[in-house]
Amino acid sequence: MTLVNLVLGLALIEFTVILMAVGRARDTYKVPAPATTGNDMFERYCRVQNNTIEQLIIFVPALVVFAHYVNPLIAAGLGALFVIGRWLYFTGYVKDPKKRSTGFLLSFVPNMILLIGAVVGALVSLVRFGFA
DSSP states (O other): OHHHHHHHHHHHHHHHHHHHHHHHHHHHTTOOTTOOOSOHHHHHHHHHHHHHHHHHHHHHHHHHHHHHHTOHHHHHHHHHHHHHHHHHHHHHHHHOGGGOHHHHHHHHHHHHHHHHHHHHHHHHHHHHHOOO
């Protein structure tokens, strides 16, 4: 589980870096709070932040449950791919929103594998060991 926890920590650090980038973009592109629109470049940063939040809501519990029921090493590998994908999504989207696809797929696909594996693993455990 150590690798899983490391990957989880890296994902959260990455999200913190994205949050700070949004704050810097707010200043750079002169978008006063609470506005989230008004400058195309700023809106790109916001969209990355929002999409990453949406993905993290699935990623965090799916990673932990997959590691518990299926395999922590595979979970850590999928989690590392998710982190790399999120970074590629961030850099691609900010440069040109049309360049976000690779990063999105490299984070979405591992996320779905983790989620499906977590649910199947829990169901198999339930069938095998009952309601414990």
